[in-house]
Amino acid sequence: xxxxxxxxxxxxxxxxxxxxxxxxxxxxxxxxxxxxxxxxxxxxxxxxxxxxxxxxxxxxxxxxxxxxxxxxxxxxxxxxxxxxxxxxxxxxxxxxxxxxxxxxxxxxxxxxxxxxxxxxxxxxxxxxxxxxxxxxxxxxxxxxxxxxxxxxxxxxxxxxxxxxxxxxxxxxxxxxxxxxxxxxxxxxxxxxxxxxxxxxxxxxxxxxxxxxxxxxxxxxxxxxxxxxxxxxxxxxxxxxxxxxxxxxxxxxxxxxxxxxxxxxxxxxxxxxxxxxxxxxxxxxxxxxxxxxxxxxxxxxxxxxxxxxxxxxxxxxxxxxxxxxxxxxxx
Amino acid sequence: xxxxxxxxxxxxxxxxxxxxxxxxxxxxxxxxxxxxxxxxxxxxxxxxxxxxxxxxxxxxxxxxxxxxxxxxxxxxxxxxxxxxxxxxxxxxxxxxxxxxxxxxxxxxxxxxxxxxxxxxxxxxxxxxxxxxxxxxxxxxxxxxxxxxxxxxxxxxxxxxxxxxxxxxxxxxxxxxxxxxxxxxxxxxxxxxxxxxxxxxxxxxxxx
Numbered sequence: 001x002x003x004x005x006x007x008x009x010x011x012x013x014x015x016x017x018x019x020x021x022x023x024x025x026x027x028x029x030x031x032x033x034x035x036x037x038x039x040x041x042x043x044x045x046x047x048x049x050x051x052x053x054x055x056x057x058x059x060x061x062x063x064x065x066x067x068x069x070x071x072x073x074x075x076x077x078x079x080x081x082x083x084x085x086x087x088x089x090x091x092x093x094x095x096x097x098x099x100x101x102x103x104x105x106x107x108x109x110x111x112x113x114x115x116x117x118x119x120x121x122x123x124x125x126x127x128x129x130x131x132x133x134x135x136x137x138x139x140x141x142x143x144x145x146x147x148x149x150x151x152x153x154x155x156x157x158x159x160x161x162x163x164x165x166x167x168x169x170x171x172x173x174x175x176x177x178x179x180x181x182x183x184x185x186x187x188x189x190x191x192x193x194x195x196x197x198x199x200x201x202x203x204x205x206x207x208x209x210x211x212x213x214x215x216x217x218x219x220x221x222x223x224x225x226x227x228x229x230x231x232x233x234x235x236x237x238x239x240x241x242x243x244x245x246x247x248x249x250x251x252x253x254x255x256x257x258x259x260x261x262x263x264x265x266x267x268x269x270x271x272x273x274x275x276x277x278x279x280x281x282x283x284x285x286x287x288x289x290x291x292x293x294x295x296x297x298x299x300x301x302x303x304x305x306x307x308x309x310x311x312x313x314x315x316x317x318x319x320x321x322x323x324x325x326x327x328x329x330x
Numbered sequence: 331x332x333x334x335x336x337x338x339x340x341x342x343x344x345x346x347x348x349x350x351x352x353x354x355x356x357x358x359x360x361x362x363x364x365x366x367x368x369x370x371x372x373x374x375x376x377x378x379x380x381x382x383x384x385x386x387x388x389x390x391x392x393x394x395x396x397x398x399x400x401x402x403x404x405x406x407x408x409x410x411x412x413x414x415x416x417x418x419x420x421x422x423x424x425x426x427x428x429x430x431x432x433x434x435x436x437x438x439x440x441x442x443x444x445x446x447x448x449x450x451x452x453x454x455x456x457x458x459x460x461x462x463x464x465x466x467x468x469x470x471x472x473x474x475x476x477x478x479x480x481x482x483x484x485x486x487x488x489x490x491x492x493x494x495x496x497x498x499x500x501x502x503x504x505x506x507x508x509x510x511x512x513x514x515x516x517x518x519x520x521x522x523x524x525x526x527x528x529x530x531x532x533x534x535x536x537x
Contacts, residue, residue, distance in 0.1 A: 079370055107450070108409075108411070145504075196364075199356055216507075220363065223512070
């Protein structure tokens with residue numbers, strides 16, 4: 001394992017510290033925790049908290065700031081944060097309007113956030129949650145715990161965050177978050193695995209001429225391996241699955257081409273070139289495109305495509321001001 | 331069967347067996363999960379070890395509850411809430427007790443299983459730790475009813491848990507992160523069922 005770190009036991013700690021030192025105007029850290037909150041507490045409005053394992057930077061702490069999250073909780077690499085940490089975050093940001101937790105659909109994340117919510121409710125804090133499950137690679141119907149939450153989560157942060165900033169009620173913020181979740185679908189692929197620092201070796205192996213389709217954001221294996229193809233063919237495969245999942249015909253969409261951590265921007269743009277063409281051919285109008293690293297998996301080389309089917313409310317909220325370290329609409 | 335001093339020794343042994351097998355548990359997690367089960371469990375039990383000296387003289391319920399809280403606050407993932415809830419529920423059954431007999435032990439194990447199922451909503455046959463816990467507890471119950479000594483019924487429990495681990499190799503995961511790899515989970519033993527078996531082995535080794 002070759003990584004630019006100091007100590008595998010200090011990776012999360014030093015990452016959070018580095019972020020806070022880089023953006024002191026935006027974020028601060030709750031002492032003794034890996035919880036990052038806005039440097040200026042929002043009052044009188046619904047507060048949003050999200051989080052997950054570390055290793056997805058800039059998610060989630062990079063989205064703490066005006067128009068998006070109020071707090072993000074970082075667990076160990078690829079491991080859900082613990083309930084006590086989430087609880088500290090909830091207590092810190094809680095307002096009389098309540099707190100919405102944005103959780104990605106992983107067994108551990110859901111359990112830890114729900115335990116934290118129970119703790120917060122015991123102290124009289126109003127807490128509700130939404131669970132994001134945008135990954136079409138995994139079958140949500142029969143044998144699994146449901147689809148995973150991946151890069152589409154960032155759209156939930158953006159749109160629900162904008163709604164909260166408008167002064168909407170907890171019920172209204174939750175409703176728009178649910179609407180995003182109902183209308184966003186994503187799928188990923190990778191050509192290299194990634195190495196959890198504490199594990200010291202990659203989570204899976206992949207041959208030089210192979211790719212993993214349907215990969216998750218934790219270096220966990222995807223649905224299958226196959227021979228490497230050209231970018232356009234890979235895009236066709238992912239888009240086919242996404243477009244088959246909900247009816248996008250005639251709609252306007254927000255597109256996110258997300259790099260998994262070690263994918264050159266050049267390649268992400270090549271991906272977007274074809275995504276854009278395919279959508280145009282199908283009569284789907286692209287309202288806004290985001291290309292970059294939004295939900296990474298350490299140094300994995302690969303990408304995900306997310307398509308959010310928009311309506312007027314979501315368009316307006318997507319366009320609303322967001323000013324965070326990693327996501328800006330100004 | 332045991333007093334609070336012995337419970338502390340057993341918990342030390344649990345931490346030891348988890349530490350020795352941390353890499354093995356992590357390796358089991360790689361093909362069907364996210365490559366961290368041993369790392370996370372070891373981190374949790376290291377915290378437990380740190381806190382054990384402060385628990386001397388406390389009742390068994392308080393000891394188990396503190397172990398559960400330590401695990402919940404340090405393990406993370408799904409193992410943290412599951413093992414943490416198991417120990418906390420077990421602690422509730424043993425609250426105020428400085429000594430437990432075989433029947434208390436079964437009640438503690440039942441409560442632990444109840445906690446795991448409450449939190450994880452898993453049933454038998456979904457390739458989870460429950461697939462080792464249920465047969466192990468059934469075997470130990472039978473042993474207790476037959477009047478076997480702790481050393482004997484615990485041995486039966488470990489054997490049944492190991493069979494449960496073997497059984498997890500034959501089935502598709504439908505709970506937890508392993509469910510995402512679908513049929514590719516067949517052939518792999520469940521890391522959580524395996525770590526539970528180690529925990530039970532640590533108890534059995536004390537008799």
